[in-house]
Amino acid sequence: MLEANDVSVIYEGGFTALAGASVKLASGAVTGLIGPNGAGKSTLFGVLAGAVRPAKGEVRLAGEAVTHHGPVWRARRGLARTFQLSRELASLSVVENVLVAKPQMRGERLMSLLLARRAVWQEEEAGLDKARALLQRVDLWKLADAPAGTLSGGQKKLLEICRALMLDPRIVLMDEPSAGVNPTRISEIVEFVQALRQEGTTFGLVEHNMGMVRALCDHVYVLAEGRVLTQGRFDDVITDEQVASAYLGAQA
């Protein structure tokens, strides 16, 4: 569905964050990306989403090479993402943060605002219903009118998930969705993801919470120093000796 082939990323300043990494997110599955801090997981998400240009390698979306297409193009084809450090639209209200993600809003076109006010209004109402359903699920509806910048850290992460889902995405990349989120809420996210996967949504998940990875991921890649160390089912991967030394060294 979405794959990166042999991608390398060299950041300004010369640091090689990815050195020929390949991953494949299978359709309708949850694919995990784990590895130590600085392994290049978020960078790889950036490459998949089109925000980071690889120096080498190729990204394919539904079989088509999309390396030269930017994030806007990819998002329009159903690729949504959340960020590791929440990037809420701080001065917009919580509900506005979600509504702004609705694709193809006629109300965002000046001509329609003039000529098709009724359609714009109906579309807005429909969007609001959907945004409400999403926000109620993570208990943020009560803060719908608060500026998103005033939310707590965990609430911002939840808001980002709602915003990504507002796109009706076919693929969702979630970068550490559980960071700073309380345990009951995490199990709700897990249920949420599982339900969407049932409906055919593809997920990529970067996570340090191994319980969540175990519960969700059909397939796991282990990244270290910009390379894929190993891959496979979570239980197999986690007992791998290389992984133990690269990642879980302290516990092993």
Place this chain on the structure above:
Amino acid sequence: MTAYLIATLTVVAIAALVGLALNLQWGMGGLVNFGLFGFYMLGAYIAGLLTVQGAPPLVALAVAMIGVAALSAVSALISVRLSEDYLAIVTLGFAECLRLVISYEGWLTRGMLGVTGIERPFQNLWPRGFADIGFLAIALFAVLIVYATLQGLARSPFGRLVRATRDDPGVVEALGKSVLNVRVRVFAVGGAILGLAGGLHAFYYTYIDPTQFGPIITAYAFMAVVVGGRGSNRGVLVSAFTLIFLLEGSRFLVDYVHGLGASELAAIRLFIVGVGLVVLLIFKPDGFGREPRSTLAAKSSSSL
């Protein structure tokens, strides 16, 4: 005194239009446009030159709005890929270039001699002696229309998207919406308003020359937006009508205070604007007004 009041109010109304345009571009869109006065000047020249060529004033005004909107959009295309500080420099440079071209391409613009005999719209409509008050009515009407339009935009999904690009353009792109597209439209709409304001300037003075246009126009607009609260059209309108009214109104002091000339007063005004802005940024950095919202969930949930 009445004549003086009418004159000041007209000038303030035109300045308020510039403030509203800046509030769209910078207040809502986060695009620093230091070149406001250049676009304003262009609007004045298009309207003025066309009118003296015999075009009906309203047609000239419409052409000025469309022309400045188009040029604004182009300048946005060139510069919005740049970061905020560069955009400020580019727009300022752009405005200075425009001023130089207008000053020295005399065959087209009559250069420093200026354009005289500009006809006002509807000028035969008013009885003798009421021309200025009639024109003030037109200017205030323009402010009203622009305010209502911008307020509508600010509350619309488009306005929400514009504010989103200001808060974090990277997120907007990740949501599949082109930031460049939004910014070009913001510059175009702002440009149309600046063209309108410039056109009204030409009509009001019936004479324009390059010395009438300078960075003070930009300074007033920024003051109106900062004091009024970035993004708040109402705040900008109120602050434009109070502050610029006071500043412009200070002209009459020349008649009463000994040794105070027009040029000293102009310098003092600029000084007051500067000091006022610094004081405000220290004590009330967000200004007085509040930005409108596209949606109020509280309203919709009560109907559940």
